[in-house]
Amino acid sequence: xxxxxxxxxxxxxxxxxxxxxxxxxxxxxxxxxxxxxxxxxxxxxxxxxxxxxxxxxxxxxxxxxxxxxxxxxxxxxxxxxxxxxxxxxxxxxxxxxxxxxxxxxxxxxxxxxxxxxxxxxxxxxxxxxxxxxxxxxxxxxxxxxxxxxxxxxxxxxxxxxxxxxxxxxxxxxxxxxxxxxxxxxxxxxxxxxxxxxxxxxxxxxxxxxxxxxxxxxxxxxxxxxxxxxxxxxxxxxxxxxxxxxxxxxxxxxxxxxxxxxxxxxxxxxxxxxxxxxxxxxxxxxxxxxxxxxxxxxxxxxxxxxxxxxxxxxxxxxxxxxxxxxxxxxxxxxxxxxxxxxxxxxxxxxxxxxxxxxxxxxxxxxxxxxxxxxxxxxxxxxxxxxxxxxxxxxxxxxxxxxxxxxxxxxxxxxxxxxxxxxxxxxxxxxxxxxxxxxxxxxxxxxxxxxxxxxxxxxxxxxxxxxxxxxxxxxxxxxxxxxxxx
Numbered sequence: 001x002x003x004x005x006x007x008x009x010x011x012x013x014x015x016x017x018x019x020x021x022x023x024x025x026x027x028x029x030x031x032x033x034x035x036x037x038x039x040x041x042x043x044x045x046x047x048x049x050x051x052x053x054x055x056x057x058x059x060x061x062x063x064x065x066x067x068x069x070x071x072x073x074x075x076x077x078x079x080x081x082x083x084x085x086x087x088x089x090x091x092x093x094x095x096x097x098x099x100x101x102x103x104x105x106x107x108x109x110x111x112x113x114x115x116x117x118x119x120x121x122x123x124x125x126x127x128x129x130x131x132x133x134x135x136x137x138x139x140x141x142x143x144x145x146x147x148x149x150x151x152x153x154x155x156x157x158x159x160x161x162x163x164x165x166x167x168x169x170x171x172x173x174x175x176x177x178x179x180x181x182x183x184x185x186x187x188x189x190x191x192x193x194x195x196x197x198x199x200x201x202x203x204x205x206x207x208x209x210x211x212x213x214x215x216x217x218x219x220x221x222x223x224x225x226x227x228x229x230x231x232x233x234x235x236x237x238x239x240x241x242x243x244x245x246x247x248x249x250x251x252x253x254x255x256x257x258x259x260x261x262x263x264x265x266x267x268x269x270x271x272x273x274x275x276x277x278x279x280x281x282x283x284x285x286x287x288x289x290x291x292x293x294x295x296x297x298x299x300x301x302x303x304x305x306x307x308x309x310x311x312x313x314x315x316x317x318x319x320x321x322x323x324x325x326x327x328x329x330x331x332x333x334x335x336x337x338x339x340x341x342x343x344x345x346x347x348x349x350x351x352x353x354x355x356x357x358x359x360x361x362x363x364x365x366x367x368x369x370x371x372x373x374x375x376x377x378x379x380x381x382x383x384x385x386x387x388x389x390x391x392x393x394x395x396x397x398x399x400x401x402x403x404x405x406x407x408x409x410x411x412x413x414x415x416x417x418x419x420x421x422x423x424x425x426x427x428x429x430x431x432x433x434x435x436x437x438x439x440x441x442x443x444x445x446x447x448x449x450x451x452x453x454x455x456x457x458x459x460x461x462x463x464x465x466x467x468x469x470x471x472x473x474x475x476x477x478x479x480x481x482x483x484x
Contacts, residue, residue, distance in 0.1 A: 009051040010046050019200070022075035030044060033066050034058035034065060034066065035071070036069040053124070059131070059174070072139035072140065073198045086110060089110055090106065093110075137159050137161065141156070141170075142179075147184075152164065157259050158259040158263065192256070193262065194252065196252075202279065202300050210481075219355040222352055229353060241254050271307070274303035274305060289464055295476070310396065310426040318418065319381075334370075335368075338370055339362050342355055343355065377413060387411060417434045420434035420435075433472075433473055436455040437473070439477055442480070445476065
């Protein structure tokens with residue numbers, strides 16, 4: 001486990017240094033409780049604390065979560081991100097509830113052996129995969145208890161316990177009290193379930209909202225009054241989400257008929273808004289390049305926006321080939337009007353949110369010639385839709401990133417730029433880098449003696465940015481948009 005020295009960790013605890021929130025957890029030997037380094041409680045003596053790289057590691061060591069600093073809303077910002085894609089992909093699947101005691105199936109999807117996965121989790125998180133999944137489950141349940149008015153049975157289902165008995169037993173064992181005693185009273189929300197999604201500051205909300213606003217598809221997405229909303233379809237059920245800024249967190253209101261989908265919806269939102277980045281470590285690395293340093297100083301909290309759905313982003317990437325962002329958005333709106341499933345305003349909570357983005361199955365059966373696009377791109381959309389409809393796991397974060405990208409490149413219409421852009425946003429590959437991107441090539445910060453570099457030369461130039469090339473690209477894109 002790559003942990004800072006004990007003295008560094010203790011100084012972070014003594015000063016309640018927010019830069020370490022999510023990077024370490026503090027086990028207090030005298031109380032048996034583990035805390036975030038920003039816990040408001042008086043710090044324990046140096047000799048009475050131990051430090052752990054994850055909440056799961058602290059719980060595996062016998063500590064129980066603090067009720068004051070609430071580890072369940074701590075940002076998931078491990079410092080190792082960008083160095084182990086296998087662990088990142090595994091956590092993405094676990095975050096959506098894809099591990100329920102059967103490690104074999106998870107390993108098969110990742111293309112690694114059980115021993116190797118356990119070794120990687122022990123190295124980076126200090127706990128085995130199943131312990132990480134169980135910790136996430138119980139912490140998510142505690143957040144639902146304290147931030148919503150869902151019934152205990154609904155919370156047990158939403159957090160993946162499978163039964164109210166397992167749910168009650170887990171809480172009595174971990175918190176030494178039944179879950180009902182952890183409930184905080186408050187006004188019930190008439191508009192759905194509202195949860196806090198933590199991150200490590202700084203967070204450039206204005207930049208990510210501007211990015212989403214420029215690409216918002218009318219009827220599917222809405223950006224206004226400092227908030228983002230969109231429609232949601234999961235396994236045939238329809239609803240919506242709305243996200244607004246809070247203090248060191250985003251506030252998400254989820255309107256969805258199935259509580260069992262809450263875990264997956266929260267995981268998607270965390271990816272879409274890039275809430276788990278160790279942005280301080282990323283910025284420190286990139287600022288080592290003198291050309292990028294001014295951009296990092298100007299926007300220290302800049303994130304790389306993710307994607308709500310891998311298939312949706314793949315479609316939008318094809319629509320956006322060789323045209324402007326505005327042109328691509330209009331094509332997406334036309335596609336939604338032709339093939340998007342309509343939903344009622346009582347399901348979305350806003351009469352302006354009228355459609356969900358078309359599924360692969362619907363697009364595979366559709367006549368896409370009405371889009372008015374070149375035949376080659378229409379053929380590419382159809383091939384993508386048929387491939388994903390046949391194999392929904394085609395573009396999931398399983399296997400290696402290289403294997404997933406190779407599958408995309410085998411489809412018509414997917415060149416290196418489209419595949420790398422998709423990997424950057426959909427796979428959350430921190431090192432993805434579309435070197436042939438026009439905006440990157442024209443940036444004066446990468447010019448060679450006043451001339452644009454070739455994609456090959458830009459790749460060589462970007463070596464110093466690894467493993468955070470995706471964030472370097474986002475800084476260059478943002479700077480380019482400010483000049484236009």
